[in-house]
Amino acid sequence: MKTKKIIIVSLVFVSSLFLVWYLFVKESDYCISFKVKTSTGTVFQGINEWSTSRLSSNNENYVILEKKNFNYIKQEMKNGKITMEYTWDINSINDSVTNVNVGVKDISNSIYNRLTAPFFSTSFKKLQIHKITDFRNGLNKHAENFKIKIDGEGTSEEVFVAYLSLKSVLQEKAQTMIRNDAIITGFLQQNNIKIVGKPYVEIQDWNLDKETLDFNYCFPIDKNTDLIENDIVKFKTIPAVKGLQASYFGNFRTSDRAWFALLDYAKRNDIKLTNKPLEHFLANPFNGGDELTWETKIVMPFE
Incomplete structure (x- = not known):
């Protein structure tokens, strides 16, 4: 009986720690991953060019908060009252393939998004998938222009x-x-x-x-x-x-x-x-x- 209580208490403790991390510590509300047939630097340059184009087409203003070589870039995006953070982890897999992980955080609705995004097709989730898919497709099209x-x-x-x-x-x-x-x-x-x-x-x-x-x-x-x-x-x-x-x-x-x-x-x-x-x-x-x-x-x- 004592052992069972210890196990239950341990599980509750670990679950509580995970919940606190997930709701308040984790950097992003939602993460999107994809692979592209190009180099990390080309992805990095593509992010910069895509961000510039989003300003003219969608009035989204992107500012770089942090970057590390061609492997990491963190951006803040503002559009009216909306403030978002995009964190891009870019890693080369082989001579032709790069893996990209994009973390997205909505500063004003972070906890709500974290609670709903894993289980429901919210407007936040659908919009971010559409945006990142648009970026990926544009990058793939660009990569067709050279060898x-x-x-x-x-x-x-x-x-x-x-x-x-x-x-x-x-x-x-x-x-x-x-x-x-x-x-x-x-x-x-x-x-x-x-x-x-x-x-x-x-x-x-x-x-x-x-x-x-x-x-x-x-x-x-x-x-x-x-x-x-x-x-x-x-x-x-x-x-x-x-x-x-x-x-x-x-x-x-x-x-x-x-x-x-x-x-x-x-x-x-x-x-x-x-x-x-x-x-x-x-x-x-x-x-x-x-x-x-x-x-x-x-x-x-x-x-």
């Missing part, structure tokens, strides 16, 4: 280049290149300096927290060229770079998706890399055609 192949260890060729030093946010790297393309190609043409290969982008600094880039936009030229001093266009040798290599097929605007894939691969395989990828664009986008045939070789140097 990435991890090639393993690779080494780039040493190359002599004319280059511009540029800065941009991560999402506008390609636009920044396009805006400055006429400057460097016009300079080379005016001075009868022949381009002898496809362009490179050499990342000098990638601030993952601020999502900013310092990079060189480079065109290969003959190393015996008579050089002309210029305040904007410079010349240098890019040494051969040894690192983890990927082949990216798609629009150059989103070639950073391959960077994310390389970082995920390196993390899973305990490979130390520097965040200074070297991109070699092997197609000319001005020729048009199927973007999935536009190839870029990307080497992320070993640390």
Whole structure:
């Protein structure tokens, strides 16, 4: 009889602890999980872009409260009197699949949602499932626009280049290149300096927290060229770079998706890399055609 009482008291105690945790400590009211065939960084960028689009389409204002690399992001969303928190846990499973867990909390109705969501199809639950499903479908559609192949260890060729030093946010790297393309190609043409290969982008600094880039936009030229001093266009040798290599097929605007894939691969395989990828664009986008045939070789140097 005494043993039975101990068991009952223990069960009541454990149940009480669980109830207190579930109602008052647990971070989210409801959790939604799904898998997508892309990298953690692509998911992370997708969350930012989706949040921006929700402001214009649904008047939802998202603010980042906390983030950790490309694996975690916590947001506050306000829309009129409604305040919500979204917590995204993003984890790479293999070369092509990422698991995403989204925790949702309604600040004003948290306890009610926790009591009802597991058992009833409430308006809160249906709305959140619809929103996250919309995000997942958009991400899957985006992932259809490019292909990435991890090639393993690779080494780039040493190359002599004319280059511009540029800065941009991560999402506008390609636009920044396009805006400055006429400057460097016009300079080379005016001075009868022949381009002898496809362009490179050499990342000098990638601030993952601020999502900013310092990079060189480079065109290969003959190393015996008579050089002309210029305040904007410079010349240098890019040494051969040894690192983890990927082949990216798609629009150059989103070639950073391959960077994310390389970082995920390196993390899973305990490979130390520097965040200074070297991109070699092997197609000319001005020729048009199927973007999935536009190839870029990307080497992320070993640390």
